[in-house]
Amino acid sequence: MSATPSRQESQESRDEILRAASRLFASRGFHEASMSEIARQARVSKALIFWHFKSKEELFVAVIKRLLEPFSIDFATEAQELDEREQLKRLIELYVQFVRDYTGSVRFFLTRLLRDDPEQQGPASFTEQIRVLYENYRNLMVDLIKRGQEKGVCSRRLDAETAATFLLSTLNGLLVDVLFLRTPEASFGNILATLESVVFTQAPTASADPGTGCANG
Amino acid sequence: MSATPSRQESQESRDEILRAASRLFASRGFHEASMSEIARQARVSKALIFWHFKSKEELFVAVIKRLLEPFSIDFATEAQELDEREQLKRLIELYVQFVRDYTGSVRFFLTRLLRDDPEQQGPASFTEQIRVLYENYRNLMVDLIKRGQEKGVCSRRLDAETAATFLLSTLNGLLVDVLFLRTPEASFGNILATLESVVFTQAPTASADPGTGCANG
DNA sequence: TAAATTACTGACCGTAAGGTTAGCGCAATC
DNA sequence: GATTGCGCTAACCTTACGGTCAGTAATTTA
Structure with a gap:
C-alpha cells in the first residue's frame, strides 16, 4: 500500500x-x-493510461x-436435466437477470448500437459482436422451442422462429420500458406469465397462475 | 437565388x-x-448559426x-367511427408507421433518452417531454382496451393497464430488433397477428388468419 | 439620400481535448 | 554496485471545439 510500483501494482x-473507464464510458458515452x-x-496520471x-x-x-465477459453463459451445461418448458423459463429468467444486473452495460451497449451508423462496418465491429451474441441467445431459444413443440410442450400456433422473435421482442420492449421510460416494474410478472401462455401449451406443472389461458367473449 | 440577404432569405x-443540424445531431449525437x-x-458561416x-x-x-411536431396525431378525431377493435389496430399501425417514417428521429430520441442520466432533471427536460408523449399514447391505448373489454371485443385475461404495457412492450421490442439489430422484418406481420390474438377475443370480422387462437397439447 | 437595421462573414479567442516527451524512483539482473 | 528496464508523472504540444467581434453589403426607414 505504498507508492512503490511493482509488477503486481501495474496490473x-x-x-x-x-x-473508471467503464463507469465513465457507460454514463457519458x-x-x-x-x-x-x-x-x-x-x-493515476493521464500519461499512465497511454x-x-x-x-x-x-x-x-x-x-x-x-463488459462482454459475463455474457458468455454456458447455458447448455447449466440446465441440461430440466425439461424444455423449464429450460425456456430459465433462459428468459437469465435474460431478465442479466439486464437487471448489468443495466449500466446494457445502456452502454444500446447507446453504441444506436450510434454506430447503419451497415458498412468491419465484421469485427462492436455492433457485430453484440449481434452475434444476441443471435446465439436467440438460436438457443429457437432450438428449445422447436424441441418443445415436438414434445407438445410448446404451442404450435407460431413457428419456432417467429415465437422466438415474439418472445425476445417483448422482453426487449419490457427492457426499454424499464430502462428508458422507467415504467414501474409492477406488471412485469404478469406480462411474463402472459408471454408464457402464448408460447407454451396449457401448463402440466401447476403453479400460482390466476388467468386460465384462453378467454372467449 | 443570389447572395443578397433579405427578410425572406433569413428564414x-x-x-x-x-x-443540417437535425441530420448531424441524429447521426452523431x-x-x-x-x-x-x-x-x-x-x-453558411458558423457565426450565422450563432x-x-x-x-x-x-x-x-x-x-x-x-422533430417532435409530427408526433401530435389528432387520433381522436381521425378514427371516431371505427369500433374499438379497428381503432386499436389503427393505433398500432400508426405507431409502426411513425417508427418507419421517422426512424432517424426515433434513433435520435432513444439516444437522448439513453444518455440523460437517471432521474434528477427539470420537468421541462427533453426526456420528460418524450415521456409525456409516450404516456399520452399509452393512455389512449388503455382507454381503448377498457372500452373494448366492456363491449367484449377485448380479452379480459389481462387488465387494461397490463395489456397496454404488453402491447407496447412488444411493439417497442420489435422496434429495437429492427432498429438496433436490423432483424429482417419478415415475421413482423405474423407477430402483430399474435399480439392481436392476445388482446382481442376471437375475431368477429374474419380475415386471413391461419392459427385458430388456442392450442392444447 | 442619409441613417438605421438586417443578414451575413472572416478572423479571432480561450479552453479542453487526445496524445507525447523527458525523466523520475524503484526493483531486478549482472 | 553499476546497469537495465519497469511503472509512473509533470509538463508540454497540437488540434478542434463553442463562442465572439468587428465589419460589410444590402434593405428598409426617414
Missing part, C-alpha cells in the same frame, strides 16, 4: 483504469468521457471486452 | 441550418456534432421541437 492500476476525467477517477493503452480507442475496446 | 438560412460541421453542411441561435444548446432545442 492493479490497469484494473483501476478499466473500472465515448466522446464525452475524457481521458483526463478517467485518469482523475482512477487516481502507457497501458496506446489510444482512447484501444482503451474503449478493452472496456468492451470486459 | 431560408434558418431552415437550412435546422435541417449532441456532442459529436460540431457547429463548424453544421455550418459547412448548411453552407446569430440565429444564441448557443448550441438552443439550436438543439429548436431541432427537438421540430
Whole structure:
C-alpha cells in the first residue's frame, strides 16, 4: 500500500483504469468521457493510461471486452436435466437477470448500437459482436422451442422462429420500458406469465397462475 | 437565388441550418456534432448559426421541437367511427408507421433518452417531454382496451393497464430488433397477428388468419 | 439620400481535448 | 554496485471545439 510500483501494482492500476473507464464510458458515452476525467477517477496520471493503452480507442475496446465477459453463459451445461418448458423459463429468467444486473452495460451497449451508423462496418465491429451474441441467445431459444413443440410442450400456433422473435421482442420492449421510460416494474410478472401462455401449451406443472389461458367473449 | 440577404432569405438560412443540424445531431449525437460541421453542411458561416441561435444548446432545442411536431396525431378525431377493435389496430399501425417514417428521429430520441442520466432533471427536460408523449399514447391505448373489454371485443385475461404495457412492450421490442439489430422484418406481420390474438377475443370480422387462437397439447 | 437595421462573414479567442516527451524512483539482473 | 528496464508523472504540444467581434453589403426607414 505504498507508492512503490511493482509488477503486481501495474496490473492493479490497469484494473483501476478499466473500472473508471467503464463507469465513465457507460454514463457519458465515448466522446464525452475524457481521458483526463478517467485518469482523475482512477487516481493515476493521464500519461499512465497511454502507457497501458496506446489510444482512447484501444482503451474503449478493452472496456468492451470486459463488459462482454459475463455474457458468455454456458447455458447448455447449466440446465441440461430440466425439461424444455423449464429450460425456456430459465433462459428468459437469465435474460431478465442479466439486464437487471448489468443495466449500466446494457445502456452502454444500446447507446453504441444506436450510434454506430447503419451497415458498412468491419465484421469485427462492436455492433457485430453484440449481434452475434444476441443471435446465439436467440438460436438457443429457437432450438428449445422447436424441441418443445415436438414434445407438445410448446404451442404450435407460431413457428419456432417467429415465437422466438415474439418472445425476445417483448422482453426487449419490457427492457426499454424499464430502462428508458422507467415504467414501474409492477406488471412485469404478469406480462411474463402472459408471454408464457402464448408460447407454451396449457401448463402440466401447476403453479400460482390466476388467468386460465384462453378467454372467449 | 443570389447572395443578397433579405427578410425572406433569413428564414431560408434558418431552415437550412435546422435541417443540417437535425441530420448531424441524429447521426452523431449532441456532442459529436460540431457547429463548424453544421455550418459547412448548411453552407453558411458558423457565426450565422450563432446569430440565429444564441448557443448550441438552443439550436438543439429548436431541432427537438421540430422533430417532435409530427408526433401530435389528432387520433381522436381521425378514427371516431371505427369500433374499438379497428381503432386499436389503427393505433398500432400508426405507431409502426411513425417508427418507419421517422426512424432517424426515433434513433435520435432513444439516444437522448439513453444518455440523460437517471432521474434528477427539470420537468421541462427533453426526456420528460418524450415521456409525456409516450404516456399520452399509452393512455389512449388503455382507454381503448377498457372500452373494448366492456363491449367484449377485448380479452379480459389481462387488465387494461397490463395489456397496454404488453402491447407496447412488444411493439417497442420489435422496434429495437429492427432498429438496433436490423432483424429482417419478415415475421413482423405474423407477430402483430399474435399480439392481436392476445388482446382481442376471437375475431368477429374474419380475415386471413391461419392459427385458430388456442392450442392444447 | 442619409441613417438605421438586417443578414451575413472572416478572423479571432480561450479552453479542453487526445496524445507525447523527458525523466523520475524503484526493483531486478549482472 | 553499476546497469537495465519497469511503472509512473509533470509538463508540454497540437488540434478542434463553442463562442465572439468587428465589419460589410444590402434593405428598409426617414
